Amino acid sequence: MTLHTRPPALLPEHKSFLTAGVRWVRHWNEHLFSFAIERPASFRFRSGEFVMIGLLDDEGKALMRAYSIASPAWSDELEFLSIKVADGPLTSKLQLIRPDDQLYLGRKPTGTLVSDALLPGKRLFMLGTGTGLAPFLSVARDPEIYDRFDQVVMVHSVRRVSDLAYYEELTAQLASDPLVQEQALLQFHYVPTVTREPFHTSGRIQALADDGTLFRSPVVGPAEFDPETDRIMLCGSMSMIRDFAEMLEGKGFIEGSNANPGHFVIERAFVG
Known part of the structure; x- marks a missing residue:
């Protein structure tokens, strides 16, 4: 042939x-x-x-x-x-x-889903839907993030199991990454969830936060989002970001930016 x-x-x-x-x-x-x-x-x-x-x-x-x-x-x-x-x-x-x-x-990258836009904290939650996983792959593979936070929790919500891009690498806690593998083994926690097919974790991210799934072992600390200890990055569907931002602000979280770091960040370039 x-x-x-x-x-x-x-x-x-x-x-x-x-x-x-x-x-x-x-x-x-x-x-x-x-x-x-x-x-x-x-x-x-x-x-x-x-x-x-x-x-x-x-x-x-x-x-x-x-x-x-x-x-x-x-x-x-x-x-x-x-x-x-x-x-x-x-x-x-x-x-x-x-x-x-x-x-x-393009010659000039930019964005707010960066550690510089967050205040110091103990737990970093990266909450993404679909291709909103992408910036978190970058952050989770950067050694600096493990120096800034005790725990790095990546939550990825998709419709179908096959949409869980990078599933094997993330389930292995980035074991093949030479620069972060030792830190990630101790500090990185991956929570995949599927909404439209059978999977061991199902439901939208908000539901997992409400029922405590996001905070189960090996995650340590409060069983809810706490502005004293937690920093949050949001990327993905507009509805998820809108609902989460409203919920977080109701808990006393303040949105951060490069000029004024805060408790949580979203990428406004993608959500309007």
């Missing part, structure tokens, strides 16, 4: 964006995929930030969208997690990329 391959899809230089080659692509299912691109030598970011990436549209213009960086600030590549939308202006093209193709990359 003859394998038909196409040459790499290369992009013309752009005055506003960097150009980076695709290193690898991993398709989790028909709705979800990850990929990584080369990290330009001049590109600096903080774990948890997002950046614009894109391709050319059918008219030859750069089509850019904001994507959270899933790799930590020390990595030599930039990793991303994306949904697949058949008729999406960008994702319909992005899901077809292969190694050695090229993407456009």
